[in-house]
Amino acid sequence: MLPTKPHIFHGRDTELTDLLKLFDQATPRIAILGAGGMGKTSLARTLLHHSYITARYQQNRYFVACDFATTKVELAAAIGAHIGLKPGEDLSRPVIQYLSSRPGSVLILDNLETAWEPSVSRQEIEEFLSLLTDVTSLALLITMRGAERPSKVQWTRPFLPPLQPLAQDAARRMFLDIADDYHLMREVDQVLSLTDNIPLVISLLAHLVDAESCSKILARWEAEKTSVISDGHDRKSNLQISIGLSLSSPRITSMALSQDLLSLLSILPDGLSDVELKESKFPIPDILGCKAALVRTALAYSDSHKRLRVLVPIREYMQNLLPPTDQMIKSLFQHFGKTLEMYANHHGKPTGAILHDTIGENYTNIQNILQRVLNSGGSDLAAVIRSITRLNVFSIITRRGMVPLLRNGATDLSRVTDHELRACVLLELLRFPGFASSSSPENLIAELIDHFKHFDNSSMTCRSVCFTCERC
Numbered sequence: 001m002l003p004t005k006p007h008i009f010h011g012r013d014t015e016l017t018d019l020l021k022l023f024d025q026a027t028p029r030i031a032i033l034g035a036g037g038m039g040k041t042s043l044a045r046t047l048l049h050h051s052y053i054t055a056r057y058q059q060n061r062y063f064v065a066c067d068f069a070t071t072k073v074e075l076a077a078a079i080g081a082h083i084g085l086k087p088g089e090d091l092s093r094p095v096i097q098y099l100s101s102r103p104g105s106v107l108i109l110d111n112l113e114t115a116w117e118p119s120v121s122r123q124e125i126e127e128f129l130s131l132l133t134d135v136t137s138l139a140l141l142i143t144m145r146g147a148e149r150p151s152k153v154q155w156t157r158p159f160l161p162p163l164q165p166l167a168q169d170a171a172r173r174m175f176l177d178i179a180d181d182y183h184l185m186r187e188v189d190q191v192l193s194l195t196d197n198i199p200l201v202i203s204l205l206a207h208l209v210d211a212e213s214c215s216k217i218l219a220r221w222e223a224e225k226t227s228v229i230s231d232g233h234d235r236k237s238n239l240q241i242s243i244g245l246s247l248s249s250p251r252i253t254s255m256a257l258s259q260d261l262l263s264l265l266s267i268l269p270d271g272l273s274d275v276e277l278k279e280s281k282f283p284i285p286d287i288l289g290c291k292a293a294l295v296r297t298a299l300a301y302s303d304s305h306k307r308l309r310v311l312v313p314i315r316e317y318m319q320n321l322l323p324p325t326d327q328m329i330k331s332l333f334q335h336f337g338k339t340l341e342m343y344a345n346h347h348g349k350p351t352g353a354i355l356h357d358t359i360g361e362n363y364t365n366i367q368n369i370l371q372r373v374l375n376s377g378g379s380d381l382a383a384v385i386r387s388i389t390r391l392n393v394f395s396i397i398t399r400r401g402m403v404p405l406l407r408n409g410a411t412d413l414s415r416v417t418d419h420e421l422r423a424c425v426l427l428e429l430l431r432f433p434g435f436a437s438s439s440s441p442e443n444l445i446a447e448l449i450d451h452f453k454h455f456d457n458s459s460m461t462c463r464s465v466c467f468t469c470e471r472c
Contacts, residue, residue: 001082002063005049006042008177008203011170018160019047019141023056028156029133032143034163035298035311036235036242037200040143043163044108047141053106057139060105067235069115072124079107092128099135106139107132113144117250126152145246148296162298165197165311174199178206187214194221196312201239204229225320226313243317246297255293257284262299262310264328266318267372270365271309276358280335283327307361326376333373336366337383340390347393359394366391370405374412382416385409385425392428402431419454426451 022028032040047053048063062082069075073090080091083098099105116125130152132140142150147162149155166174171192176183191214195201208229209217220228232238235245252258261284265271272280277287284290291308294300300310310318339358346352359366370391373384392403410425426448430441 002048002061003045006045008174009042009046010173010177011166012039012043012046012163015043015160015163016046016050018158019043020050020052022156022160023052023139025156027136027139028141029139029153030141030156030160031149032141032160032163033147033149033298034145035198035301035314036145036246037198037239037313038163038165038298039199040145040163041110041236042199044110044141044143048106048108057104057106060102062105063108063110065110066112066114067110070118071115071121072128075109075112075115075125075128079109092131096131096135099132099138102137104137104139106141109140109142111144112142112150113146113249116144116150119250119254122150126150129153146249146251146297147301148251166199166202168192168197171195171197171202174202175206175209178203179210183209183214187218190214190218194312194316198311198313200236200242201229201313204232204237204239226317227320239313240317240321243299243314246299249297251293251297252299255286255290257286258290258293259322260284260324260328261287261290262294262314263318263322263324264332265294265300265308265310266315267324267329267368268332268362268365269309269315269368270362271303271307272365273305273307273361276335276362277308280331282331305361329369329372332365332369333380333384333387336362336369337387340366340387340394343394344390356394356398359391360398363395363400367403367405371408374405374408381412382418382421385412385416386421389421389424389428396431402428419451423448423451423455 019030019032022030032043034040045063048061053061062079064078064082066075066078069078072092076090076092076095077087079095080087083095085091085094085098088094099107112125116122129140129142129150132138133153140153144150149159165171172185172188175188175192179188191205191209192202195205205217205228208220212220217228226239226243230238230240232241235242246252247259247262261282264282264284274288274291277291291300294308295302299314300308303309339355339362343352343355343359346355366387370384370388373380374388388403388405388409392406395401395403406425406428410429416422426444430444430448
């Protein structure tokens with residue numbers, strides 16, 4: 001009843017070595033954690049068939065899929081079936097007695113979160129795990145989605161960190177093992193950029209590429225997003241089912257607004273710091289508690305800079321099926337707009353340096369939010385164009401070049417009655433005349449001078465004169 005060893009397995013050599021080192025201890029108790037689709041089961045199956053484990057435990061290796069066990073009794077029944085016990089009303093005690101009689105065994109409980117997640121069954125599951133760890137001859141290993149280990153078990157140290165996405169080289173090798181190596185590497189990397197190097201997503205997309213081609217799958221993803229790889233009927237063949245299982249976790253549903261925070265993060269590829277979570281005044285009570293719930297279920301993670309981020313496939317899923325509300329986007333717009341305004345007013349001062357770093361850390365976030373507000377065509381047009389010009393000033397100063405949004409904002413200038421704002425946008429366009437393909441520099445300057453008739457700003461006039469002199 002043992003599952004086969006994975007035939008395609010890359011990028012987990014370090015984790016496999018760390019697991020084997022834990023088996024140097026007499027009877028280790030190990031938890032393999034991580035987000036859905038990160039390869040926890042594949043790692044456990046590879047360990048199960050490693051020569052060291054097969055030699056040490058021989059016929060006493062047990063791998064129990066816990067996908068359908070929702071109570072202690074059902075979990076014990078699943079284990080009992082694997083070790084050959086006769087069915088009974090409650091096999092908890094017979095399971096313990098049988099395993100205690102074996103000279104040395106290894107038991108892997110795969111996807112244990114199904115039974116452990118619900119609060120009504122968590123305590124009894126943890127107590128049963130505790131009884132299993134009392135069996136001195138039993139090595140216990142569990143896999144669970146999330147980043148949280150069950151309590152009442154003295155897990156062997158050092159803990160195995162939650163699994164992370166594969167390194168790029170390993171992701172490529174996995175992809176090419178499935179889809180063959182005749183594809184253009186440039187297109188392969190484009191497909192991999194959609195996966196964030198999550199093994200499940202790599203596998204699903206690689207099988208589609210093998211049947212259709214990289215270019216076709218890239219085009220389909222643009223139109224269909226995660227539904228492209230959601231035709232299967234279980235968590236191992238359907239990305240949306242896998243993500244949906246994590247979203248239905250009691251750890252998420254017990255924090256009602258965690259899903260709102262995840263929706264918000266789905267449009268923020270740069271993530272958010274704890275300070276930004278607290279100071280942005282999002283309409284999410286106990287926002288740090290919601291953050292903790294997302295991290296515990298591995299729907300989000302803290303990167304090396306302590307910013308809360310979400311992997312690409314989850315971001316795409318949320319944007320497509322559970323997008324942030326207009327109120328959330330408005331809160332973000334107001335937060336970033338205020339930051340840009342303060343930067344414009346304090347540039348060159350100590351406070352400006354702090355704001356400079358904040359904008360740099362949120363550079364893509366800000367562009368995404370401004371684009372969304374601009375596309376909405378709402379009453380905030382003047383405010384969003386003003387923010388775009390301020391972001392453009394930052395972008396030029398930091399040598400990032402012209403912000404593409406500036407062209408989009410310029411096309412809507414005719415709807416803005418503020419002459420000073422319109423002149424400000426034209427001045428930014430004059431930094432790179434070729435950027436405004438619809439007008440020549442001379443026409444931009446003529447339009448700019450016409451706006452000067454309606455307001456008085458000596459600094460802006462001076463900049464305009466400088467641009468004019470450069471063109472002469």
